[in-house]
Amino acid sequence: QVQLVESGGGLVQAGGSLRLSCASSRSIVGAISMAWYRQAPGKERELVAAISSGGSTNYADSVRGRFTISRINAKNTVYLQMNSLKPEDIAVYYCNVRWRGGTYWGQGTQVTVSS
Numbered sequence: 001q002v003q004l005v006e007s008g009g010g011l012v013q014a015g016g017s018l019r020l021s022c023a024s025s026r027s028i029v030g031a032i033s034m035a036w037y038r039q040a041p042g043k044e045r046e047l048v049a050a051i052s053s054g055g056s057t058n059y060a061d062s063v064r065g066r067f068t069i070s071r072i073n074a075k076n077t078v079y080l081q082m083n084s085l086k087p088e089d090i091a092v093y094y095c096n097v098r099w100r101g102g103t104y105w106g107q108g109t110q111v112t113v114s115s
Contacts, residue, residue, distance in 0.1 A: 002026045002104045004095045009109030012085055016113075020080040022095030022106055027076055032098045034071055034078040038091035038111075045094070049080060062088070085113045 008020040020036065028034060035050035049059045049069035057069055068081040078095065090113050095106035 002097070002099075002102075004097060004104055004106035006093070006095050006106040006109040009093060009111045011112045011114065014086055014113055014115050016085050017081070017083045018085065018111060020082065020093055020095075020109060020111075022078045022080075022097075024076040024078075024097055026099070027073075028071065028078070028097065029073050030099060032100065034069075034098075035096045036069060036078075036080045037094045037096055038089075039094070039108075040091040043091075048093070051078065082111070085111075087113050087115045089113050 003025040005023045006020060008018055012018055031053060033050055033052050036048045037045050038048050039045040047060060048063055049067055051057045051069045051071055066084045071078045092108040092110050094108045097104050
């Protein structure tokens with residue numbers, strides 16, 4: 001069973017930064033894609049950022065230019081650097097990794113931004 005362990009969430013003032021990490025118990029070298037999703041209270045889960053096996057990235061319009069997704073294969077970890085945080089970024093952030101054999105989710109980490 002694959003485990004994805006997220007960390008780095010917390011409380012930050014508007015304009016501040018956080019870096020989320022997602023450590024995988026399985027090598028991510030063969031992962032098709034890795035992504036971060038978020039779910040705010042009362043809203044559906046939405047894609048925030050994704051990175052493919054080839055390193056291509058895509059971002060939600062709401063975070064483009066503020067957030068950066070990256071991966072370090074040697075550490076089996078994907079990161080989400082979040083800058084210029086806004087109150088509308090408040091949500092539980094989930095790591096998602098897709099392999100040919102299946103897709104896995106982390107348990108989520110809370111991000112709270114105070115105005």
